[in-house]
Amino acid sequence: MQNDNLRHAGMPSTQENLSATIRNMAQAHGFALCRITRPEIADKHRKSLDDWVKNGMHGDMAWMAEDERMSRRKLPENMLKGVQTVISLGMRYLPPAYSLTEANTAQGRGVISSYAQGDDYHDYMKKRLKAFARDLDTVLGKHNQRVYVDTAPVLEHALAEDAGIGWQGKHSLSIDRQFGSWFFLGEIFTSASLQPDAPATHHCGSCSACIDVCPTRAIVAPFVVDARLCISYLTIEHKGIIPRKLRPLMGNRIYGCDDCQLVCPWNNEVALPENDYLEVRKENILPELVSLLALDEADFREFFRKSPVKRIGRARFIRNCCVAAGNSNQETLLPSLLALLDDDSPLVRGHAVWAVGRLEKRENIVLLNELQCRKNTENDIEVHEDIRITIRLLEENV
Ligand code: SF4
Ligand code: SF4
Numbered sequence: 584m585q586n587d588n589l590r591h592a593g594m595p596s597t598q599e600n601l602s603a604t605i606r607n608m609a610q611a612h613g614f615a616l617c618r619i620t621r622p623e624i625a626d627k628h629r630k631s632l633d634d635w636v637k638n639g640m641h642g643d644m645a646w647m648a649e650d651e652r653m654s655r656r657k658l659p660e661n662m663l664k665g666v667q668t669v670i671s672l673g674m675r676y677l678p679p680a681y682s683l684t685e686a687n688t689a690q691g692r693g694v695i696s697s698y699a700q701g702d703d704y705h706d707y708m709k710k711r712l713k714a715f716a717r718d719l720d721t722v723l724g725k726h727n728q729r730v731y732v733d734t735a736p737v738l739e740h741a742l743a744e745d746a747g748i749g750w751q752g753k754h755s756l757s758i759d760r761q762f763g764s765w766f767f768l769g770e771i772f773t774s775a776s777l778q779p780d781a782p783a784t785h786h787c788g789s790c791s792a793c794i795d796v797c798p799t800r801a802i803v804a805p806f807v808v809d810a811r812l813c814i815s816y817l818t819i820e821h822k823g824i825i826p827r828k829l830r831p832l833m834g835n836r837i838y839g840c841d842d843c844q845l846v847c848p849w850n851n852e853v854a855l856p857e858n859d860y861l862e863v864r865k866e867n868i869l870p871e872l873v874s875l876l877a878l879d880e881a882d883f884r885e886f887f888r889k890s891p892v893k894r895i896g897r898a899r900f901i902r903n904c905c906v907a908a909g910n911s912n913q914e915t916l917l918p919s920l921l922a923l924l925d926d927d928s929p930l931v932r933g934h935a936v937w938a939v940g941r942l943e944k945r946e947n948i949v950l951l952n953e954l955q956c957r958k959n960t961e962n963d964i965e966v967h968e969d970i971r972i973t974i975r976l977l978e979e980n981v
Contacts, residue, residue, distance in 0.1 A: 616673030696839025701861030793843035909938030940973030
């Protein structure tokens with residue numbers, strides 16, 4: 584059937600030529616990495632997924648543990664009937680323009696993960712994948728296919744490893760020897776049968792830099808990230824209050840976290856990608872917290888137009904900024920935080936109270952009285968708790 588397709592398209596007749604042609608086409612669509620694998624998930628990856636979910640490491644991403652989604656992840660044929668091949672693709676993005684030390688010492692500034700400093704990659708990649716998939720018809724003939732980016736129940740790092748795109752590092756992300764880990768993954772599932780590439784080999788060796796640097800100790804064992812502790816999860820996926828004991832460990836990260844990638848030796852001296860497809864915006868590189876804390880709903884939507892940050896909504900984002908402000912040691916941020924004590928969102932109010940308690944170093948009678956009044960009128964149980972803890976802290980600052 585496939586050879587008929589190739590004859591029909593008048594294109595390369597050998598599998599090697601065909602793979603090379605597909606790779607060239609992928610490159611033209613912006614995918615620096617393109618490899619082919621069977622739609623099968625190795626036992627070790629299935630077991631890792633089962634253990635991860637069984638141990639509750641998916642946190643409040645309940646959808647990840649749903650039976651149907653689990654079975655789709657483990658059996659790609661449940662995603663596309665008759666699927667014979669997965670084309671795994673990687674699109675590079677710009678690494679951070681600063682070192683980890685520069686990020687940690689950027690006073691009064693927040694850190695947005697580098698992949699989120701420009702346009703939303705989901706939209707961009709999907710368009711690119713669809714265009715590439717359409718072009719594939721010209722070499723493969725008509726066949727069934729679907730494209731996926733991140734949000735679908737696809738074990739993309741496992742497939743990328745089996746396809747030879749890159750091995751899954753101890754921080755759980757895919758690493759390519761030439762490009763490091765600064766790339767997005769996407770997949771095309773197709774009913775066309777193509778020759779698979781060789782799987783990736785592992786090159787972490789005895790390194791443990793990512794495990795050692797992780798501020799919240801989220802990499803609980805090599806290759807196992809407990810999402811409940813990971814700053815990426817806490818600042819993006821997690822909808823509720825951020826556990827109080829984790830807040831001081833989060834530093835100034837306000838959307839995602841690149842720490843484990845920044846220290847990875849495979850990201851040292853990686854040549855920059857030729858294109859900045861997502862158009863990194865200067866204002867998203869270490870933005871000033873004082874400006875972010877002042878964003879109202881309309882400002883937030885405008886500031887993060889077309890950005891993935893917009894997806895989490897203003898309340899969650901300002902929550903993250905309050906945590907960063909509380910960790911900043913910058914008393915100049917106190918007026919911005921005090922203004923948020925009246926915010927409509929209890930999520931914002933609670934984290935603002937916590938941040939005020941971290942920054943106010945004296946016993947401040949005016950503030951204490953203010954918080955006592957709010958304690959009597961606050962209806963939200965979590966905000967109430969933050970007020971109670973902050974009053975106690977201020978009383979100890981004598
Ligand atoms: S993203 Fe940050 S918090 Fe999450 S595992 Fe990496 S270093 Fe740790
Ligand atoms: S920092 Fe070291 S252990 Fe972690 S992913 Fe990179 S090479 Fe592997």
